[in-house]
Amino acid sequence: MPRNGVFLGALFESLVALTVRVFAQPAEASVGHLRRRNGDHEVDFVVTGPGRRRIAVEAKLSALVDDRDVRHLLWLKGELGDELTDMVVVTTGRHAYRRQLDGVVVVPLALLGP
Secondary structure (H helix, E strand, O other): OOOOHHHHHHHHHHHHHHHHHHHHHHHOOEEEEEEOOOOOOEEEEEEEOHHHOEEEEEEOOOOOOOHHHHHHHHHHHHHHHHHEEEEEEEEOOOOOEEOOOOOOEEEEHHHOOO
16 A cells, blocks of 8 residues: 555545534535646535635645645635635644634544534
8 A cells, every 4th residue: 555645644634524514514504525627725624604704625635834835715804805704724633723924724534523
């Protein structure tokens, strides 16, 4: 069985998808994926709740998050404005925090919950 970053990344993203969907269901929210036709922007998960309020979620198989990791979330915020209520990066890290520069929330998968 291959143990490279692509394979592990896909497994991590699948686990994040399962977790996000499980917590979205009781809130009567739907979970989708966003990829522009030309491929220049992609967001792993867009959770849409009542009143078309949305949360954008990226899964990153890393404990560290940099500006490159949040660029698609910030693009989507620019497109949706206040309709996008929050932006989240789910990581393998140990601590949850909100980035001061752009307000993106960084949450370890182990801490993600209702």
